[in-house]
Amino acid sequence: MSTTDIQISAEEQILSYCKKNIATQDKKHCFYNSRLGAYELFKRDGLPGVKNENWKYTNILQKLETIPVRSQIHSAPLNVNNFINNFDIMRKLRDTNDTVLVFMDGKMQEQLSLLYEKRNIEISSLKDDVIPEWANKINNKKHSENEDELFNLNTLLMEDGALINVKKNNIRIENVYIVHVGNNNGFYNYRHIINIEDHAQVNIIELKISNKSDIDALYTSSIIWSIGNHCVVNNVKYQAHNQITIGFNQQYADIGSNTEFNSFTISSGSKLLRESRNINCNGSNSNISISGVNLLDGNSHIDTFLSVRHKAPNTISREKYKSIINDNAKGVFQGNIIVDQIAQKTIAKQSIDALILSSHAEHDAKPELEIYADDVQCGHGATTGQISQDSLFYLKSRGIPEDEARRLLIHAFVTDTLDEIKDKKILETFGDVMNNMLNRVSKGNFNV
Amino acid sequence: MPAVKETVKQVDEISVDKYKFGWSTDFDVEKSPIGLSEDTIRFISKKKNEPEWMLEWRLDAFHRYNTMTEPEWAKVNYPKINYDNMYFYSAPKNVEGPKSLDEVDPELLKTYEKLGIPLKEQEMLAGVKKNIAVDAVFDSVSVVTTFKDKLAEDGIIFCSISEAIQNHPDLVKKYLSSVVPKSDNYYSALNSAVFTDGSFVYIPPDTRCPMELSTYFRINDQNTGQFERTLIIADKGSYVSYLEGCTAPQRDENQLHAAVVELIALENAEIKYSTVQNWYPGDENGVGGIYNFVTKRGDCRGKNSKISWTQVETGSAVTWKYPSCILRGDNSVGEFYSIAISNSYQQIDSGTKMIHLGKNTTSKIISKGISAGHSSNAYRGLVSSHRKAENARNFTQCDSLLIGNNCSAHTVPYIETKNPTTIFEHEATTSKISDDQIFYCGQRGINVEVAIALIVNGFCKEVLQELPMEFAVEAQKLVGISLEGSVG
Numbered sequence: 001m002s003t004t005d006i007q008i009s010a011e012e013q014i015l016s017y018c019k020k021n022i023a024t025q026d027k028k029h030c031f032y033n034s035r036l037g038a039y040e041l042f043k044r045d046g047l048p049g050v051k052n053e054n055w056k057y058t059n060i061l062q063k064l065e066t067i068p069v070r071s072q073i074h075s076a077p078l079n080v081n082n083f084i085n086n087f088d089i090m091r092k093l094r095d096t097n098d099t100v101l102v103f104m105d106g107k108m109q110e111q112l113s114l115l116y117e118k119r120n121i122e123i124s125s126l127k128d129d130v131i132p133e134w135a136n137k138i139n140n141k142k143h144s145e146n147e148d149e150l151f152n153l154n155t156l157l158m159e160d161g162a163l164i165n166v167k168k169n170n171i172r173i174e175n176v177y178i179v180h181v182g183n184n185n186g187f188y189n190y191r192h193i194i195n196i197e198d199h200a201q202v203n204i205i206e207l208k209i210s211n212k213s214d215i216d217a218l219y220t221s222s223i224i225w226s227i228g229n230h231c232v233v234n235n236v237k238y239q240a241h242n243q244i245t246i247g248f249n250q251q252y253a254d255i256g257s258n259t260e261f262n263s264f265t266i267s268s269g270s271k272l273l274r275e276s277r278n279i280n281c282n283g284s285n286s287n288i289s290i291s292g293v294n295l296l297d298g299n300s301h302i303d304t305f306l307s308v309r310h311k312a313p314n315t316i317s318r319e320k321y322k323s324i325i326n327d328n329a330k331g332v333f334q335g336n337i338i339v340d341q342i343a344q345k346t347i348a349k350q351s352i353d354a355l356i357l358s359s360h361a362e363h364d365a366k367p368e369l370e371i372y373a374d375d376v377q378c379g380h381g382a383t384t385g386q387i388s389q390d391s392l393f394y395l396k397s398r399g400i401p402e403d404e405a406r407r408l409l410i411h412a413f414v415t416d417t418l419d420e421i422k423d424k425k426i427l428e429t430f431g432d433v434m435n436n437m438l439n440r441v442s443k444g445n446f447n448v
Numbered sequence: 449m450p451a452v453k454e455t456v457k458q459v460d461e462i463s464v465d466k467y468k469f470g471w472s473t474d475f476d477v478e479k480s481p482i483g484l485s486e487d488t489i490r491f492i493s494k495k496k497n498e499p500e501w502m503l504e505w506r507l508d509a510f511h512r513y514n515t516m517t518e519p520e521w522a523k524v525n526y527p528k529i530n531y532d533n534m535y536f537y538s539a540p541k542n543v544e545g546p547k548s549l550d551e552v553d554p555e556l557l558k559t560y561e562k563l564g565i566p567l568k569e570q571e572m573l574a575g576v577k578k579n580i581a582v583d584a585v586f587d588s589v590s591v592v593t594t595f596k597d598k599l600a601e602d603g604i605i606f607c608s609i610s611e612a613i614q615n616h617p618d619l620v621k622k623y624l625s626s627v628v629p630k631s632d633n634y635y636s637a638l639n640s641a642v643f644t645d646g647s648f649v650y651i652p653p654d655t656r657c658p659m660e661l662s663t664y665f666r667i668n669d670q671n672t673g674q675f676e677r678t679l680i681i682a683d684k685g686s687y688v689s690y691l692e693g694c695t696a697p698q699r700d701e702n703q704l705h706a707a708v709v710e711l712i713a714l715e716n717a718e719i720k721y722s723t724v725q726n727w728y729p730g731d732e733n734g735v736g737g738i739y740n741f742v743t744k745r746g747d748c749r750g751k752n753s754k755i756s757w758t759q760v761e762t763g764s765a766v767t768w769k770y771p772s773c774i775l776r777g778d779n780s781v782g783e784f785y786s787i788a789i790s791n792s793y794q795q796i797d798s799g800t801k802m803i804h805l806g807k808n809t810t811s812k813i814i815s816k817g818i819s820a821g822h823s824s825n826a827y828r829g830l831v832s833s834h835r836k837a838e839n840a841r842n843f844t845q846c847d848s849l850l851i852g853n854n855c856s857a858h859t860v861p862y863i864e865t866k867n868p869t870t871i872f873e874h875e876a877t878t879s880k881i882s883d884d885q886i887f888y889c890g891q892r893g894i895n896v897e898v899a900i901a902l903i904v905n906g907f908c909k910e911v912l913q914e915l916p917m918e919f920a921v922e923a924q925k926l927v928g929i930s931l932e933g934s935v936g
Contacts, residue, residue: 053521057864341853356868359835367874369859374850374880382874384865 010064011047017067017187018042018156029129030136031155034143038155041147048149057332057364058303063272064246068216070186083112088436089207089238090177092429098175099123105181106188106219107160120170120200126161126191135163135193138226142252150248150274154220157189164192168228170200173423180221182210182245188219198228198256203423208239208247210269218246225253227261229283234423235263236430241270243298250276257283257312264421265292266434269300276305281343284312291320291420295437296329296361303332310343319350322414325361336368337378344373350380355387355413411438480537486510489641492537496610496644499617505630509640512631519634522797523826523858524766526739529704536642536675599657605650606661609677612648619650623681627710627747627774635706635741635768639675643708646676651686651717660916662691678709682717684750689720689916705764706741715750715777720758722915723771724923727763734793734822737765744771745801748780748809756783757800758914760923765794770828772801775809775840782811785911789927790823790855799829799860804840804870813844816908819855826857831872832864839869846876849907 022039025032048055084090084100094100099121102112108125115123124132143155162178178192196202210217227233241247247270255261267273279288294302308317323331337348354363367380387409395405414434421427480491489510493503599606605616612620630640647663663678682688705727711719730737746755757771773782784800802811811831819825825848833840848857859876881903889899905912908927915923
């Protein structure tokens with residue numbers, strides 16, 4: 001570390017950045033009050049330290065020495081189709097008239113995005129001078145009930161983002177892609193607000209990629225979901241950052257009754273990646289599934305924080321996370337299921353499994369249950385271990401080479417999380433993507 | 449569901465007034481100056497005739513304590529304790545070391561009789577194999593130690609810690625606070641500064657302690673904190689089983705209990721530590737009750753050593769207790785079996801820590817939490833493996849049972865793995881007694897009350913069977929009393 005006495009800490013750098021930022025904001029804008037409130041809170045709290053129970057295993061300041069300065073080192077690609085075809089997932093998954101929103105370094109790139117006029121989906125930008133009433137309402141509500149330090153930072157600094165409104169009775173399943181590309185060094189902040197009205201269906205596919213291995217980016221991003229009653233929402237996310245990117249992702253979802261919400265994530269890389277998810281089941285008879293696979297190598301550090309709160313009776317939630325940890329990487333999982341007193345007949349299951357492949361790797365898990373209702377079935381399981389030598393021997397004794405045998409066993413370890421993807425086409429594509437990533441496991445490199 | 453309604457009704461009916469041990473005995477007591485200061489510590493040390501090094505040790509702990517703040521991370525709520533309004537030492541006056549039970553204050557003996565400690569009976573059965581040596585702690589001072597002579601024949605030292613400080617200073621100096629450092633936490637620092645008594649056990653090499661050793665702690669005097677210090681050393685190749693049982697009379701004001709228990713198992717040694725805790729839990733409105741803030745830790749220092757904790761927690765208004773094992777020696781084994789029952793407004797935040805440092809260490813955690821009434825019952829446990837802890841193995845099972853819909857159950861496990869050869873498994877479930885089970889029993893002519901008793905007993909069985917014979921009966925009785933009305 002080259003920290004000298006003169007150099008100020010990243011926390012102070014962020015604070016002075018915030019101070020400058022708040023001075024430039026338009027005081028008449030509908031977000032101004034929440035930005036100001038967030039600034040006051042951030043000034044008071046600063047970045048969360050390891051004494052904060054939710055950050056017990058992740059020391060931000062150890063990873064974040066200085067905030068990267070914005071630079072223009074790579075020019076933006078111009079041809080939209082070439083650009084999209086670079087992505088495996090998009091090439092396989094995209095229908096011709098799917099909506100694609102491309103963000104580069106936290107800014108919406110209209111020339112790279114594909115926006116079609118759709119009857120049932122309205123898309124606007126957070127940058128606009130006039131924010132739709134629904135988006136403002138959702139944003140303010142979340143701001144008022146939230147004290148998360150990084151959410152506040154994001155509220156204060158957000159520059160751009162998509163506002164997606166899926167209208168009532170949208171029966172045709174629409175795919176909406178949100179693609180983020182890190183193309184240049186810098187500190188980026190963006191927020192998406194997604195509103196899904198009653199009886200609607202939608203697939204939201206997020207891709208987050210670092211374009212080059214030397215891009216030093218720090219970002220905070222948040223998605224606020226407001227999902228109505230009788231909806232079916234599939235959310236899949238693929239993020240592959242380089243080894244120097246630091247990212248803080250926050251997701252908040254309020255879910256109505258009789259709704260199905262499935263969310264699946266594959267994450268790899270990153271110097272530090274915080275995946276924070278807060279899901280509220282506000283309506284009865286909803287069924288949610290949150291699952292994911294974390295593939296860590298090098299010095300990467302992925303911290304998944306997941307809180308699911310059942311606030312209504314007869315809801316079901318399943319959480320299934322698997323991590324494969326190699327080299328010096330560190331995986332953290334903190335999960336919390338809260339069942340309110342009113343939420344009788346809740347069924348909540350959580351499982352966290354980690355496979356550790358190197359003697360310098362580390363995995364910390366804290367799966368929590370907080371139950372205030374008696375007629376519930378709640379459970380969690382957590383395991384950590386290595387590839388079983390017996391299984392390896394079994395396969396080798398049948399003529400399968402060691403590398404192949406290891407690949408098979410690792411594949412078998414993570415593959416059942418894919419069951420949580422309900423959309424068949426997404427399942428196939430993500431299955432392929434994961435296969436490709438796992439094929440490199442024996443070489444200790446997960447990045448595609 | 450009629451069965452559910454009935455259960456809820458019965459649970460509502462459970463009144464903690466049924467607390468069997470709710471009375472106090474009138475004694476002349478001798479007290480330290482009120483509040484916590486250096487003077488209090490000097491007073492205690494002087495009263496106990498302690499050598500200079502012990503006083504300095506205490507004062508050091510006190511200075512460390514002054515720099516610490518009360519922990520607030522546990523899932524418990526209680527009004528702030530005013531340490532300035534508390535006596536840190538109180539001793540029954542007539543304790544000049546009675547040589548036999550006959551010399552003991554008869555009122556005290558009556559107290560024990562009510563508690564069901566069969567001291568007399570034990571003495572009568574002195575020749576019989578299944579003896580229990582009881583080091584009875586009445587408030588703070590160890591009143592009588594039975595069977596000391598018999599144990600001395602085998603070279604076993606079983607005495608009060610104050611006696612040990614006088615007679616075995618080398619052992620005390622070597623081992624005291626070597627497992628729970630003075631500044632380990634707020635309450636251990638407090639305990640180190642003001643502890644008044646407790647038990648000391650030393651088992652010489654290659655000795656199997658011929659009987660179960662036992663201490664009954666009692667809190668009797670109003671407004672006194674009880675600060676016991678227990679130190680158990682099992683030398684190479686030895687074995688000891690230690691029983692700790694606690695009851696306290698009913699009081700309106702909250703009382704504080706901050707004990708420290710240290711276990712040290714050297715090569716090939718095994719320590720089995722069993723606790724039944726039934727302190728006053730407060731009345732049905734949550735008024736009064738004991739605050740139980742205990743630091744218990746065992747150190748498997750030698751190769752192939754084993755420490756096993758078994759606890760049945762039914763009392764106390766607030767429990768804050770994490771019996772832990774440091775698995776330092778290669779091939780060492782740690783075990784934790786727990787039943788925690790909370791009723792009315794009791795709050796329990798209890799669990800364990802298994803810290804795997806040596807190679808091939810294994811640990812097992814079985815925790816059963818039962819919450820009823822308006823209580824809150826949390827399991828909080830840590831399992832961690834060090835970089836060099838090759839082949840560390842842990843299995844954890846935490847089950848919670850909820851009776852009634854005003855109580856809550858929480859599970860907060862911490863699982864930290866730094867070694868690829870580690871295998872850790874954790875599972876937890878939360879549920880209620882299923883109507884199917886009750887219906888099944890009903891079909892066979894078993895009424896609801898008996899059925900619930902049957903099911904709860906079955907739920908706890910894995911832990912109950914770990915208790916030594918002598919304790920199992922009492923423990924089962926306590927489980928019954930704690931859920932009386934709902935389990936029959």
